[in-house]
Amino acid sequence: MLVLAFDTATPAVTVALHDGARVLGESTTIDARRHGELLVPAIQRVLREAGVALGDADAIVAGTGPGPYTGLRVGLMTAQALSAVTGVPAYGVCSLDAVAYGSGLTEPFLVLTDARRKEVFWARYTGPRTRVEGPSVCHPEDVPGGLPVIGAGARMYAAVLGEDRLRDGTPDHPMAASLAALAAERLASGERDGTLTEPRPIYLRRPDARVPGPPKKVTA
Template identity: 80%
Template sequence: MLVLGLDTATPAVTVAVHDGERVLAESTVVDARRHGELLAPAVRAVLLEAGVALGDVDAIVAGTGPGPYTGLRVGLMTAQALAATSGVPVYGVCSLDALAYGSGLDEPFLVLTDARRKEVFWARYADRRTRVEGPSVDSPDGVPGDLPVIGAGGRMYASVLGQGRVREPGAEYPTGAALAALAAERLAAGEEIGGVLTEARPIYLRRPDARVPGPPKKVTA
């Protein structure tokens, strides 16, 4: 089974191809302002490195966030466009789940990513495969428990969370490799839509910053 995984829910633009047993190729570039510019070339490069065509892929999986509105939409719309072009099914995986899976931890812990506005997106896990709470958005001091913390959000607010809670090893952002590996595992177990895999729809935990402009102000009496 060939799975193409991609995620743009964080500053990382990340893509990978997984064959059900191992990662064949992957690319990750951290640049919060160039998701739209970087993603399509990364998909082409990863497919070329893996020696496969888009039509060879059995499933496309996209990180569904939570994340900032614009970057998150780039990945999801790209995944849906690729699926429509190739006739390949497309699935969604919570981006925090991918980050948790990539940690390799088999003990309770929290995943935190940057939500901007001095807040974090977070979820609680019993182990790297099992989310038991969240995703949610809160201020760093509103994150529950004394569990170990992974992810960029933990490092950003280590002074609030407590230095001893933040795990230094591991990725700050979800990777395409972890996303594709997790999806391949779930697909092999028959956990498609209605099970653990979801539709490729964004997880929005608050409204976007952009607003429809109001009527112009009157400048005459």
């Protein structure tokens, strides 16, 4: 089984190809402003280095967020477009699930990513594969207490959350290698358990952009 996975829900533009047993190739660039510019060349590079054509993939998987509106849509629209062109089925996986899976933690914990506006996206897990609450968005001081925290949002607001709750050696962002491995595992077992969904974005609030209002009247 060949799974092509990518995520653009955070500053990490990350792509990986997984054969069901191991990662065949991966690429990650941290750049919050160039998702649209970086994603497709990264996909092409990973496929080329693995010696695989896009049509050889058995599944295309994209991170569904939550994340900033523009970056998140780059990955999901790319997944839908590639699926339409090749006929390869496309799936979505919550980006926070990829952070959790990559952490390797077996104790209950929270994943937090930066939601901007001085807020965080978060979800609660009982292990690397099992999300039991969220995703949600709130201010750091409103995040549930008492559990270890991981992810870029946790590091960003460590002073609010508590430095002792941070777990070192865990990923700050969702990595495509973890996204692909988790999806391959679920596809092989046939037990999606809510992990695999349609490649649709998880929006937890309205986008920052607004439709311009009518021009103000100017009087003499």
